[in-house]
Structures are given as structure tokens and as C-alpha cells.
Amino acid sequence: MKKILLLGAGRSATVLIQYLLSNATAYNWEVSIGDVSVDHLAEQVQVYPQPRTFNFDVQNEAQRNAEIGAAQVVISMLPAMFHPVVAQTCLALGKHLVTASYVPPQIRELHAEAQAKGLTFLMECGLDPGIDHMSAMRIIHQIKEQGGTITSFKSFTGGLMAPESDNNPWHYKFTWNPRNVILAGQGTAKYIENGTNKYIPYPQLFRRTEAFQVEGFGAFDGYANRDSLSYREPYGLQDIPTMLRGTLRRPGYCQAWQVLVQLGLTDDSYLLEDANRMTYRQLVESFLPATLPGVSLKERVATYVGLSAEAEELRLVEWTGLLDDVPIGLEQATPAQALEKLLVQKWKLSPGDKDMIVMLHQFEYELHGELKRLTSSLVVTGDDKVHTAMAKTVGLPLGIAVKHLLEGKLHTRGVVVPLQADLYEPILAELEQYGICFTEREE
Numbered sequence: 001m002k003k004i005l006l007l008g009a010g011r012s013a014t015v016l017i018q019y020l021l022s023n024a025t026a027y028n029w030e031v032s033i034g035d036v037s038v039d040h041l042a043e044q045v046q047v048y049p050q051p052r053t054f055n056f057d058v059q060n061e062a063q064r065n066a067e068i069g070a071a072q073v074v075i076s077m078l079p080a081m082f083h084p085v086v087a088q089t090c091l092a093l094g095k096h097l098v099t100a101s102y103v104p105p106q107i108r109e110l111h112a113e114a115q116a117k118g119l120t121f122l123m124e125c126g127l128d129p130g131i132d133h134m135s136a137m138r139i140i141h142q143i144k145e146q147g148g149t150i151t152s153f154k155s156f157t158g159g160l161m162a163p164e165s166d167n168n169p170w171h172y173k174f175t176w177n178p179r180n181v182i183l184a185g186q187g188t189a190k191y192i193e194n195g196t197n198k199y200i201p202y203p204q205l206f207r208r209t210e211a212f213q214v215e216g217f218g219a220f221d222g223y224a225n226r227d228s229l230s231y232r233e234p235y236g237l238q239d240i241p242t243m244l245r246g247t248l249r250r251p252g253y254c255q256a257w258q259v260l261v262q263l264g265l266t267d268d269s270y271l272l273e274d275a276n277r278m279t280y281r282q283l284v285e286s287f288l289p290a291t292l293p294g295v296s297l298k299e300r301v302a303t304y305v306g307l308s309a310e311a312e313e314l315r316l317v318e319w320t321g322l323l324d325d326v327p328i329g330l331e332q333a334t335p336a337q338a339l340e341k342l343l344v345q346k347w348k349l350s351p352g353d354k355d356m357i358v359m360l361h362q363f364e365y366e367l368h369g370e371l372k373r374l375t376s377s378l379v380v381t382g383d384d385k386v387h388t389a390m391a392k393t394v395g396l397p398l399g400i401a402v403k404h405l406l407e408g409k410l411h412t413r414g415v416v417v418p419l420q421a422d423l424y425e426p427i428l429a430e431l432e433q434y435g436i437c438f439t440e441r442e443e
Helices: 013-027 039-046 063-067 078-091 109-116 131-147 179-184 252-262 280-286 297-305 312-319 335-346 389-406 419-433
Strands: 004-008 029-036 052-055 074-078 098-099 120-122 151-161 189-195 196-201 207-214 218-224 240-247 356-368 370-381 415-418 437-441
Touching: 004 013, 004 063, 004 389, 013 029, 013 039, 013 240, 013 389, 029 335, 063 078, 074 078, 074 389, 078 098, 078 120, 098 389, 109 120, 109 280, 120 389, 131 151, 131 356, 131 370, 131 389, 131 419, 179 280, 179 335, 189 218, 196 312, 207 356, 218 356, 240 280, 240 356, 252 297, 280 335, 297 312, 356 389, 370 389, 389 419
Parallel strands: 004 029, 004 074, 029 052, 074 098, 098 120, 120 415, 151 240
Antiparallel strands: 151 356, 189 196, 189 240, 207 218, 218 240, 356 370, 370 437
């Protein structure tokens, strides 16, 4: 019996759990699932041979050692801040680790020791990061094998709503951790364009968007995501003149989000005074200069951010309820936490809602003296508000990777990202069986 331990069973883990349990009998797996609370799993797991589910506290060292020690492979879907302690325990106990999250420095430092112990710590094997890496590397390797030289690579991913469920003016609802959405982009985005390094500080990030069209699905805006420069070497594109990784949203979102950034509502660095006695209107008021007699709050916000009071951005902000006398209702809160509480209600999925993942790669390359352009796009639609496109595209690559690892088909050891053909080819091939397929167009 091969023992798999899944830590974390939130909304992005639903399809992963389904994959593991539906394959458990055929591959002789014993699946254990731990989370802070597992009550929500009862209905989801009842159609399968009952897995072991248990309440898990990652900071309980004895429990952590016992659970990880009993497994062969650990999948961590916990918040990213807990991955290093899980990795340290896996290293100490000689267990493989698979996650969908970016490689933090604390885990990167474990590479040599994990490699020496014959362990695989497979990171960045979800959607973004994950499928974006694998699909891009497949094309990069194909172009290089033909003798081509890549001069520009742009890659964008967005978790959005399917057209039939796109029914609010932001064209957005939460399909993954709301806190990550609220804090998205904080820091400085880094990329390279025409041979020049570019930097976009957070206060300007949502002003700097690029427009795209995806055939059959309309218009999107993309904004730069984190540090694109750090991926040149892993992708084998050290000398590329243009490289940018980013996030997709529907037109209008970034422009309205910029207003929230300008007001200070996405700041998570300090606690508000008397948040339990504030309304959202008072919160917005607290960021503005002194009250002007006879001027509405909306007009004052417009003046503060340099827009007309009739601007579409202000209509979206007003729709959220930020200008209403609605209590924040939190004993303690940062501005970002207060904003999250409000938007969780406004952007929640309804029972019939379906989400949508859109991924877009754009390549420019020279081949035998000709300049060529290649666009590769992926659109995945969710089944319902539980089996979402986000859960499919995050969970299935993880499940497939674990299967191949347990079958002895993934041989790379140490801290690895799926950038090599022996890692990405089998995962992409099986994803296609689940309808996760890219469409390519070359010019």
C-alpha cells in the first residue's frame, strides 16, 4: 500500500481529492487528508472508499512528525507560509513533497540535501505556477530544436468567470484564496522589454496594462506579475530581449482596482483604530482630506484619485458598498482585511456559477532568417462552484505528478520545478485527457 498524505483541503483541493480517491484502488493508494477542519469533506468523499480525514495543526510538531512519517509522498495545499516547515519535516523523515506554490528561499536551500537523500521536492506544479511553466517549456524546446531563437515571450494567466456567470460589473468573483487576490501585485514587478529591464512599483501596477484578445472569449487586460526576470535562466532564455509574466483580468477591473490602491484600501501593514465601530463609508472617509461642505463622498473620492465622478471606475467602486454606511464588523482589521470582508460577500460564487481559467502565451522568434509569431491559449471552464476550473487546473497536475512519482517514473531529485521534458510531458499528456488542451496559432 502506497501512502499519500494531503495537507490542506480548501477550495482549490476539491478536484485533487477526487483524482486521488478515484485512482486509489487501481494504484493501491491509501489517502489521508488533514486540515484545520475536515467537516466539509464528508459529502465529497462519501462516494469513494472512505479515506482517513483528520484535523491537522501544522504547528503541532508531534502530529506533524507522526503524519508525515507515515506517508511516502506529502502534498501540501496549506498556505504557502507553512511549506518550509513541512519541507523540513519531509527532509528529516525522508519523504517526497509536492506543492503548487512558488519555491521560497528556505526550501531552495534544501536542494542539495534532498538530492543526496534521493528525495523529490516538486514545487510550482499547479496552474500558475505549474501548467504555465510546462506548456511554455514544451514550446520553447520545440522552437530551439528547430533551430529558432526566441526574441520575445509573454505569458499571462487569469482566474475569471465563465461568460454565462459573468454577471457583476467587475467581471470577477473569488475562486481561490481571497486574501491573495486583495494583496496581489504588492512589491515591484520586474520584467525585460527590448533589452531594457523594467520595474513597476505597486502604486503604478494597475495603470500599466496590456490589451489582449482570445478568440471566442473576447477582450482581456494583463498586468505584470512579480519577478519575470528570475525565470530567464530556468527557462533557458538568459539573453532574451523581452520577457514578461502576468495576470489577466477583464477590461475595467484593473482600472477600478487602481482606485482602491490609491485610496490605501489594500494596505495590510497596520491595524485600523476602532475598526469594530467603523462603517465602510467612514473607512473611505478616513483616507481623504478634510470634508468639504456640499460635496458628496463619491465626488471627493473622484477628485482625490484624479477621475470624473461619472467615471466607470467609480461606478465599480460604488457597487462594492464601500461608500455605504455598512459596519465593517471586525474587532481588529487592517484596511486590506476590511476590504476582503466586504468583497467576499460581493464576489462570492452562486450555486450555479462556473468559473474560467484563461492562459495565454505569446512568442516571437527568428527561424532561418524569418520572424515568426506563435500564440498558445488555454481556456478551461468549471463544472460548478465546487469543481471549479481553478481546482481542476491546480489539482490535476499535482495528482498526476504524485502518481508518476509513486510509479517510479519521475526520477529528478532535489528541489525541482517541472521545466524538463521528463517532468512536463507525462503531466501535459494526461491533462489533455481531462480537456485541458492548448490551441496554437502561428503567424
